[in-house]
Amino acid sequence: MTQRAMKFNKAYSSLINKLPPSLVCEAWSRIISRKRNPMTEEEASSINPLVESFLRHEVNRYQKKLKYQRKSWPLLKNSLYDTDMPDQETQTQDTAPIYTCEHEEEIDCRVKKELDSLSRQLLEFNEKTFDPFIQEITKRLEEQDSVNNKLHSENDQQKLKLHKAEKLLASLSINK
The missing domain is CATH 1.20.5 (Single alpha-helices involved in coiled-coils or other helix-helix interfaces)
Structure with missing residues (x-):
């Protein structure tokens, strides 16, 4: 991630912390390369109601996706697998968080x-x-x-x- 993207992270850290790093990188690239009204890196790095709205939208989409996955996962697990799979908490404890696109x-x-x-x-x-x-x-x-x-x-x-x-x-x- 560039320095500008890191400013993007700091300005909206409460929203950014709710997203995985890959989605943060994707959101950054999407916000600065929109077809209509693309933002400069400076605009995206500063506090901007459009950026905040976009990030809230991304967080909502991500949370809905997680909610859907949680609902469908027990069905998949019961119907397809007879093996023990680690739960999400164990998986997140075993992996180090990744914060940059690098x-x-x-x-x-x-x-x-x-x-x-x-x-x-x-x-x-x-x-x-x-x-x-x-x-x-x-x-x-x-x-x-x-x-x-x-x-x-x-x-x-x-x-x-x-x-x-x-x-x-x-x-x-x-x-x-």
Whole structure:
């Protein structure tokens, strides 16, 4: 973050503290690069009712998102996972807070690790859930393949018998 963005943080610290650092960086870039009436860094750094209104809006959006996630998380946890997941308080205690946009690589690394972990959990869940179905389908296909092979074999034998019968008839009709 630039020095100007840090002034932005200080001027609205009560609002900024309610947002994660990534949203603070995003809000800063959005406020100074709006299509309509873009603000200069100086305007955004000073106390401005538009900036305050924008930050309040962002805080409200973020809190609504958290509220929705809290409502939907128990449903997801109960329906998809059989594993113990740490609660939000434990997660926040285990991680050091990140206050600047300069730590984006570290954030990306953490997100990738979490995604890898969730991917592994999903794969394990899918294996537990779908392996019996896959095995049953495979068994049925193998049985059907076996039946088909037997029918092909019988068909070939019938063709041989027919061919022999045709030769015998041909030889009998020639001998008459």
